[in-house]
Amino acid sequence: MINQDFLSRIRRKNNWTQEDMAKIIGVSRPTFIALEKGIGSPTLDQIKKLADKLGCESQDILSEDIVDEEKYREVLLETIRYGAATDGKITKTKLAKLIYLNDFAWYYQHLESMTGAKYRRLKLGPVPNIYFSKVEELINEGVLNLEIKKDGSQMISLSRAGQMLKPNLLKTEEKKLIKNISQKWQGKRTEEIVKFTHEQLPYKICRDGEVIPYELITQQDPEYVY
Incomplete structure (x- = not known):
C-alpha cells in the first residue's frame, strides 16, 4: 500500500512541480493533484514511468526511505x-x-x-x-x-x-x-x-x-x- 504522502514527498525531494510530476507519469495536472491528495493510487505503469525518470526500478521507489x-x-x-x-x-x-x-x-x-x-x-x-x-x-x-x-x-x-x-x-x-x-x-x-x-x-x-x-x-x- 502506498502512503498518501508518497508522491508529494518524491516531488519535493526532487524539486519538481505538480505539472512536472503529471508529465512524468503521463496524467493531467488535476489528476496528479487528486493522486497527491490520496484520491486513488498511481498505477504500476505510472510508477514505472517515475522509476524510469529516476533511473531505478519500480520496487526501489516503493521500498525507498522517502523522507521529507x-x-x-x-x-x-x-x-x-x-x-x-x-x-x-x-x-x-x-x-x-x-x-x-x-x-x-x-x-x-x-x-x-x-x-x-x-x-x-x-x-x-x-x-x-x-x-x-x-x-x-x-x-x-x-x-x-x-x-x-x-x-x-x-x-x-x-x-x-x-x-x-x-x-x-x-x-x-x-x-x-x-x-x-x-x-x-x-x-x-x-x-x-x-x-x-x-x-x-x-x-x-x-x-x-x-x-x-x-x-x-x-x-x-x-x-x-x-
Missing part, C-alpha cells in the same frame, strides 16, 4: 525545543527516541507517518538512517550545538540561530503532538525512554536490523503509544 527532509528537520528542532531539559540540552539518544515516538504516535492517530522515515530495530532502540546525517548537518550549519561529556554522552542543544528558526511545514496538530510527547518525557532519564521503546510491541516483534513497520503501532495499548 525539510519536515524531518523541523520535527527534530521542535522536539529539542520542547523536550530538552531546563538547561536547553538533550542527549542525542533521547532525542532520537522522541522523534520516533512522534512519528509512530502520529501514525497511530492518522495512519500516516509524520516524516516518512523508516526506523530500524537497533540496540538502543528504533532509529532512521537520516537521523545521524541530519544532526551532523545541523551542527555543521551552526543550528545545533554538540557537547560531549566525560562519560561519552552527547548533548544536543539549539544554538542561538536554531532558536530563531520557526516551523512552517508542520501542521498545528503535528506541533501539538510533538509538544505533548516531548513535555511528557521532559526530565526523564535517557534510560527510561530507551526502556519504554524497547518494551513497545513494534520493537519486540522485529528482529535486529529490520525496518519496523508503522502498522504495528496500531496494535499497541493506547496508554503505551508514547
Whole structure:
C-alpha cells in the first residue's frame, strides 16, 4: 500500500512541480493533484514511468526511505525545543527516541507517518538512517550545538540561530503532538525512554536490523503509544 504522502514527498525531494510530476507519469495536472491528495493510487505503469525518470526500478521507489527532509528537520528542532531539559540540552539518544515516538504516535492517530522515515530495530532502540546525517548537518550549519561529556554522552542543544528558526511545514496538530510527547518525557532519564521503546510491541516483534513497520503501532495499548 502506498502512503498518501508518497508522491508529494518524491516531488519535493526532487524539486519538481505538480505539472512536472503529471508529465512524468503521463496524467493531467488535476489528476496528479487528486493522486497527491490520496484520491486513488498511481498505477504500476505510472510508477514505472517515475522509476524510469529516476533511473531505478519500480520496487526501489516503493521500498525507498522517502523522507521529507525539510519536515524531518523541523520535527527534530521542535522536539529539542520542547523536550530538552531546563538547561536547553538533550542527549542525542533521547532525542532520537522522541522523534520516533512522534512519528509512530502520529501514525497511530492518522495512519500516516509524520516524516516518512523508516526506523530500524537497533540496540538502543528504533532509529532512521537520516537521523545521524541530519544532526551532523545541523551542527555543521551552526543550528545545533554538540557537547560531549566525560562519560561519552552527547548533548544536543539549539544554538542561538536554531532558536530563531520557526516551523512552517508542520501542521498545528503535528506541533501539538510533538509538544505533548516531548513535555511528557521532559526530565526523564535517557534510560527510561530507551526502556519504554524497547518494551513497545513494534520493537519486540522485529528482529535486529529490520525496518519496523508503522502498522504495528496500531496494535499497541493506547496508554503505551508514547
